[in-house]
Amino acid sequence: MEANSSVAAPGSSQPSTTELAQNRTDLALERTRLAHERTMMAWIRTSTSMISFGFGIYKFFDYFQGSKGVTHGLFGPRPFAIFMIGTALFVLAGASVQNWSELRRLRKQGPVPRSLAGAVAIVVSILGILALFAVIFRE
Numbered sequence: 001m002e003a004n005s006s007v008a009a010p011g012s013s014q015p016s017t018t019e020l021a022q023n024r025t026d027l028a029l030e031r032t033r034l035a036h037e038r039t040m041m042a043w044i045r046t047s048t049s050m051i052s053f054g055f056g057i058y059k060f061f062d063y064f065q066g067s068k069g070v071t072h073g074l075f076g077p078r079p080f081a082i083f084m085i086g087t088a089l090f091v092l093a094g095a096s097v098q099n100w101s102e103l104r105r106l107r108k109q110g111p112v113p114r115s116l117a118g119a120v121a122i123v124v125s126i127l128g129i130l131a132l133f134a135v136i137f138r139e
Helices: 017-067 077-107 116-137
Strands: none
Touching: 017 077, 017 116, 077 116
């Protein structure tokens, strides 16, 4: 029996162990990048839910405010909406900074494609800022 060699025989169709190791390293880098993408998309989903819930509560009570008097407890719909949307924007900003720093660290190890989650985070942030302004400046 022959021992496994680290170099493929000439004319052999099997990759060498060096090539196999490089392929495993490339795949590990890709798996790590995709894990960061999934994590960022989860933060985007959470922030989107908080923004829409805060704005939805505000508009729900705004609608009933016009038809009949709605009593406000300790925390009214407008401060609640501002709190929810502001928290969502803060969380999204923190997740974006963390994601970009991790992608920057991965780029030192090899080529990493641009993050689609980063573009989605920017769009959701803009929509969240517009919702926040709508709640703050609407009387």
